[in-house]
Amino acid sequence: GPSGKGGRGAPQRREARGKAAPVGQLTTEEDIRKALEAQQTRLRARQESITKLSVQERALNTDLAMAEDRITALEAKVARQEQELSQLEAAATDVRAAYERLAAERSRTEASLSGLLQLLWPLYVRQKGVGARDLTDWRMAERDYAWTQEIYKVIGERQQELHAQETAMAEALTRREALSEQVRKQVEALGADRSKLLADKQRFRQSLSSVRQQREDAEAELADLFEMIQTLNARLEQALSRGDIEKQKGRLPWPAKGRVVRRYAPEAKPPVRGLGISVGQGEPVRAVAYGRVVHNDTMRGFGRVVILMHGQAYYTLYAFLADSPLRLGQEVGGGQQVGTAGFYPGANGPGVYFELRFHQKAINPDAWLLSAN
Secondary structure: OHHHHHHHHHHHHHHHHHOOHHHHHOOOHHHHHHHHHHHHHHHHHHHHHHHHHHHHHHHHHHHHHHHHHHHHHHHHHHHHHHHHHHHHHHHHHHHHHHHHHHHHHHHHHHHHHHHHHHHHHHHHHHHHHHOHHHOOOHHHHHHHHHHHHHHHHHHHHHHHHHHHHHHHHHHHHHHHHHHHHHHHHHHHHHHHHHHHHHHHHHHHHHHHHHHHHHHHHHHHHHHHHHHHHHHHHHHHHHHHHHHOHHHHOOOEOOOOOOEEEEOOEOOOOOOEOOEEEEOOOOOEEEOOOOEEEEEEEEEOOOEEEEEEEEOOOEEEEEEEEEEOOOOOOOEEOOOOEEEEEEEEOOOOEEEEEEEEEEOOEEEOHHHOEOOOO
């Protein structure tokens, strides 16, 4: 789970840093290059992994947001359905009350119908007993006939009312029960959907937490790899410079950034056996290659001078320094600061004078330094 990955993150990062320790024991160019290639391969793999994890994290965030939106919409729908069910339950009460009213009305209708039938019965008995031919009063017969017809008419109406009332009651009950059942099923289905969406939401959150932890661990390891590669590059530079400064001819960095005010001109009057560079105030002066400090002191006409020995034959000289923290015999890597530029008469301001010598003979540094400063 995510907690397990998070718990292993710190030891993994410490282990990754620990693997950088043997770097200091690599001495040959071939060993350093192999180690550098291996770390660069790991670096590319981690970068690809981080890219994939970031894409996965964005997708999970989108899925989680969509699930939350669906849950919100579903909860609103469930609320509406539950409200509808409550309304139907309330309507059921009204239907039951109407049913009771119809039942009472039906009882009254049946009582009325019974009374009408009782009125018809004496007429029927009299007609059967005496017969129509024995009636002496035709007016009474006509009246009885009209009365009988009216009673039959009312009885028919009462019977139609009973039928209509029974039909209405049955339809109301059936409709209410069907609607209630339908809404109950909908509420149950929505509840099941909501439970599934909540489970999906929890799963998305767990996956997102796991992916995020993996990405953070990969980013931490990436930082370790960058640090290790930087260390290996520095070691490679030292190995190259230790081996032979001649291998770096044409690729040596400039000792300082600035404008050249003196060019190599040994035949000039007075001769110039190096380069004079005008720089900004406080500009650092750096070693052009790996070397060992053989001189760090003031020299008449040159101010403070640092001289580095490269191998057994090459020397570099840095003059007019304001200060230098180096000590005799100290090893200096290429690009390492040897001091700060001081006042250089050739620039009438801050600057540095630089020479490259083979044994004790000054040689033109233009062919050794990078073409651009």
